[in-house]
Structures are given as C-alpha cells and as structure tokens.
Amino acid sequence: MxxxxxxxxxxxxxxxxxxxxxxxxxxxxxxxxxxxxxxxxxxxxxxxxxxxxxxxxxxxxxxxxxxxxxxxxxxxxxxxxxxxxPVHAYKETILSYLTQTFDENWECVSTAAAVLSQYPGEDTLQALEVALSSQYWYVRLNAARSIAELGVSEDCVMDILDGQDAYAKEQLVYQMASTRERLVQNG
Structure with a gap:
C-alpha cells in the first residue's frame, strides 16, 4: 500500500x-x-x-x-x-508528552492530557493543573476532563479554582459538572 x-x-x-x-x-x-x-x-x-x-x-x-x-x-x-x-510503568513517558512544549504538535499534548485520566497520581495531577493554563483550548479541555475523571478531592479542586487562571476555572467547572451529570445518567 x-x-x-x-x-x-x-x-x-x-x-x-x-x-x-x-x-x-x-x-x-x-x-x-x-x-x-x-x-x-x-x-x-x-x-x-x-x-x-x-x-x-x-x-x-x-x-x-x-x-x-x-x-x-x-x-x-x-x-x-x-x-x-494503560500500563502504569509507562506513565513517565506519557507525562513527558504533556510537560514538553510542542507548539507545532499541540495535538500530542492534548492527547496526552486525555490519556492521563487513566494514570492517577500526584505527579499526574500537578502536570494536568499546569496544562489547564495552556494557550490551546483542547489541551485545557482534556486536562480538565482528566482531572474530573480522576475524581480528585474537593480541596484540590478548590485550590485550582482559587488560582488566578480564568481558563482553568472555566474548563474545570464545566468538566466537573459534565462528569457528575454522566454519573447520574449512568446510575
């Protein structure tokens, strides 16, 4: 072919x-x-x-x-x-795609943000919090979705919401509400 x-x-x-x-x-x-x-x-x-x-x-x-x-x-x-x-032994490699700067390959950063929903941990959460401030909307969206899907504590969510980044707040609030709605619908 x-x-x-x-x-x-x-x-x-x-x-x-x-x-x-x-x-x-x-x-x-x-x-x-x-x-x-x-x-x-x-x-x-x-x-x-x-x-x-x-x-x-x-x-x-x-x-x-x-x-x-x-x-x-x-x-x-x-x-x-x-x-x-998911293979948790490869988490660091996947995290590296989220934490590197790929201006021409923001799609890889966005995809890594989505994939990390399957890799819980403090390092994942910290990287996703940083990604919430990305200049790329899809990176912010996928980071917020992953944070919501990881089921982080309310204290952690409040820390993010207390921050200065309006984009992070907007995406996280939206994704937390969407996740709750899906859980209610699916029983």
Missing part, C-alpha cells in the same frame, strides 16, 4: 483491518514487524487497529513514544492506545 502514490483514508484502513476474519493478534504482530515499511498514514491506521482490536503490543509500542516518532498522527494514535490499555 505504501509503495504506490495512492493513499487510502486512515479510517478505511483501520476498519478494513478490523474486518479481518483470521487471528487478529497474528495480524497485529505481522503488521508491527513490518511497521517501518509503511508511511505515517498507514502506521497511524495500524496503531488504531492495535488499539481497537485489543492487540497486546503495549511492550512494543512504547518504543515509538520513547523514540519520539516524528509524525504527530502516529504519536497521538500510540498515546490513545495507552489510554485504552
């Missing part, structure tokens, strides 16, 4: 892979073994397939985050894999 000038939409590739009737774990391993032979569009689609098919590749995909793969779509796809399949 990568050797031709034709590129298929990422979602179509992922959906096609998910339709595979054989052993999806074997397919996932084969795709990973040949990962570098594909362009970034197909790599991102494959990582989406790994995530959605529950392929047990967490020990292999972390190398893409640690090496800092250049394509932001691939990086974001790998980060999302670790949201669905």
């Amino acid at each position: 990568s050797k031709t000038a034709h590129t298929h939409h990422r979602k179509l590739v992922t959906d096609g892979l998910l339709e595979f009737k054989g052993d999806q774990e074997v397919l996932a391993e084969a795709l990973y073994d040949n990962f570098s032979a594909f362009n970034a569009n197909y790599q991102a689609a494959m990582v989406d397939f790994f995530r959605l098919s529950d392929a047990p590749l967490s020990d292999k995909l972390i190398t893409l985050l640690k090496q800092g793969t250049k394509d932001k779509d691939v990086l974001c796809a790998v980060l999302r894999y670790y949201e669905k399949h």
Whole structure:
C-alpha cells in the first residue's frame, strides 16, 4: 500500500483491518514487524487497529513514544492506545508528552492530557493543573476532563479554582459538572 502514490483514508484502513476474519493478534504482530515499511498514514491506521482490536503490543509500542516518532498522527494514535490499555510503568513517558512544549504538535499534548485520566497520581495531577493554563483550548479541555475523571478531592479542586487562571476555572467547572451529570445518567 505504501509503495504506490495512492493513499487510502486512515479510517478505511483501520476498519478494513478490523474486518479481518483470521487471528487478529497474528495480524497485529505481522503488521508491527513490518511497521517501518509503511508511511505515517498507514502506521497511524495500524496503531488504531492495535488499539481497537485489543492487540497486546503495549511492550512494543512504547518504543515509538520513547523514540519520539516524528509524525504527530502516529504519536497521538500510540498515546490513545495507552489510554485504552494503560500500563502504569509507562506513565513517565506519557507525562513527558504533556510537560514538553510542542507548539507545532499541540495535538500530542492534548492527547496526552486525555490519556492521563487513566494514570492517577500526584505527579499526574500537578502536570494536568499546569496544562489547564495552556494557550490551546483542547489541551485545557482534556486536562480538565482528566482531572474530573480522576475524581480528585474537593480541596484540590478548590485550590485550582482559587488560582488566578480564568481558563482553568472555566474548563474545570464545566468538566466537573459534565462528569457528575454522566454519573447520574449512568446510575
């Protein structure tokens, strides 16, 4: 697929892979073994397939985050894999994407903020509090969502709300209300 000038939409590739009737774990391993032979569009689609098919590749995909793969779509796809399949030993690597400055790759920062909802801890909370002041709306949104989903104490929320940052207050209040509403609706 990568050797031709034709590129298929990422979602179509992922959906096609998910339709595979054989052993999806074997397919996932084969795709990973040949990962570098594909362009970034197909790599991102494959990582989406790994995530959605529950392929047990967490020990292999972390190398893409640690090496800092250049394509932001691939990086974001790998980060999302670790949201669905948390590995707490990799928390520091995921945190590093939230705490680095990626002006041209704010999407990776935003995705890391969302993924960290699965990685509780004081270091996570501190990094998410800082992210609430990001210049990027989606980073603030995902940081607020993660804080709300982590179920932080009211004292912690009050400390954030007592701060000077209007953006942080706005996002956190909204996300806390949304989280409460979802919990009530879901029983």
